[in-house]
Amino acid sequence: xxxxxxxxxxxxxxxxxxxxxxxxxxxxxxxxxxxxxxxxxxxxxxxxxxxxxxxxxxxxxxxxxxxxxxxxxxxxxxxxxxxxxxxxxxxxxxxxxxxxxxxxxxxxxxxxxxxxxxxxxxxxxxxxxxxxxxxxxxxxxxxxxxxxxxxxxxxxxxxxxxxxxxxxxxxxxxxxxxxxxxxxxxxxxxxxxxxxxxxxxxxxxxxxxxxxxxxxxxxxxxxxxxxxxxxxxxxxxxxxxxxxxxxxxxxxxxxxxxxxxxxxxxxxxxxxxxxxxxxxxxxxxxxxxxxxxxxxxxx
Ligand SMILES: NC(=O)c1ccc[n+]([C@@H]2O[C@H](COP(=O)([O-])OP(=O)(O)OC[C@H]3O[C@@H](n4cnc5c(N)ncnc54)[C@H](OP(=O)(O)O)[C@@H]3O)[C@@H](O)[C@H]2O)c1
Numbered sequence: 001x002x003x004x005x006x007x008x009x010x011x012x013x014x015x016x017x018x019x020x021x022x023x024x025x026x027x028x029x030x031x032x033x034x035x036x037x038x039x040x041x042x043x044x045x046x047x048x049x050x051x052x053x054x055x056x057x058x059x060x061x062x063x064x065x066x067x068x069x070x071x072x073x074x075x076x077x078x079x080x081x082x083x084x085x086x087x088x089x090x091x092x093x094x095x096x097x098x099x100x101x102x103x104x105x106x107x108x109x110x111x112x113x114x115x116x117x118x119x120x121x122x123x124x125x126x127x128x129x130x131x132x133x134x135x136x137x138x139x140x141x142x143x144x145x146x147x148x149x150x151x152x153x154x155x156x157x158x159x160x161x162x163x164x165x166x167x168x169x170x171x172x173x174x175x176x177x178x179x180x181x182x183x184x185x186x187x188x189x190x191x192x193x194x195x196x197x198x199x200x201x202x203x204x205x206x207x208x209x210x211x212x213x214x215x216x217x218x219x220x221x222x223x224x225x226x227x228x229x230x231x232x233x234x235x236x237x238x239x240x241x242x243x244x245x246x247x248x249x250x251x252x253x254x255x256x257x258x259x260x261x262x263x264x265x266x267x268x269x270x271x272x273x274x275x276x277x278x279x280x281x282x283x284x285x286x287x288x289x290x291x292x293x294x295x296x297x298x299x
Pocket of ligand 1: 010011012013014015016017033034035036037038049050051052071072073074075076077091092095113114115116160161162163164165172173
């Protein structure tokens with residue numbers, strides 16, 4: 001009889017990790033980790049985990065014997081990475097190194113969540129083969145991890161998602177959660193207008209990762225973004241209009257980081273053609289992403 005494959009989601013208590021756990025449990029034996037914020041999902045075994053504690057990482061790897069590891073620990077927050085570059089490096093790079101080296105023996109498929117910030121934002125519509133040249137601390141930590149994963153694992157996939165839209169766990173708030181909380185309290189929200197991204201729904205990202213985990217695809221970089229390109233400022237305005245909040249509460253501010261604040265515009269949008277063609281996943285327009293959010297908020 002065929003054994004059900006097991007997946008270990010590092011960062012399973014996070015916004016993306018918890019959405020992944022919910023999707024993966026249909027087809028995998030799912031182990032997921034938390035660091036500070038324990039959560040419960042029926043059908044998912046949660047374990048406490050610090051990616052930097054090597055003995056514990058090894059113990060979890062040997063207990064779970066994962067066929068697939070998804071490294072979804074870390075934060076997608078430019079200002080945090082700028083203020084605490086060492087912490088960002090520890091979680092995004094050293095943590096991934098520790099998990100990969102301590103699970104080598106099981107030769108798992110290692111899926112690493114990187115970011116569009118590995119690019120410099122000079123041209124946008126980036127494809128997988130384009131030159132990477134991060135100008136932010138966040139992008140630098142993601143690129144070091146990408147390089148390590150490529151050099152160490154013979155069965156890896158690096159996913160570069162655009163900023164992801166969805167509803168979080170109630171412990172790790174997503175961008176949409178924070179936006180909705182501020183607007184519903186009539187608080188102003190200041191967001192950059194000069195940074196373009198191809199925002200995508202968490203539903204689409206999770207579907208992509210599910211397909212990859214189930215496929216024989218390996219040793220590739222995959223981009224995943226939405227079809228609509230816009231700034232966080234314009235996104236929040238459109239969100240406010242669509243969900244009945246006051247759009248005037250959204251105001252423009254300079255870019256998030258000191259390093260890139262003096263450039264007029266940055267375009268970190270991603271071209272997802274490869275993901276769409278190879279994995280038959282759907283690229284979403286912003287309106288469709290809002291429809292998915294609407295369903296989630298009602299449910
Ligand atoms: N959200 C996006 O738009 C987006 C876009 C592109 C890439 N990404 C990348 O995807 C990953 C997940 O993002 P997210 O938005 O889901 O983040 P999140 O909601 O902040 O979740 C982060 C996860 O990492 C865990 N964690 C933190 N420090 C850890 C440590 N030392 N050891 C083990 N686990 C640790 C957290 O555990 P506790 O909560 O239990 O403490 C949580 O499960 C990040 O690497 C991010 O850069 C995110």
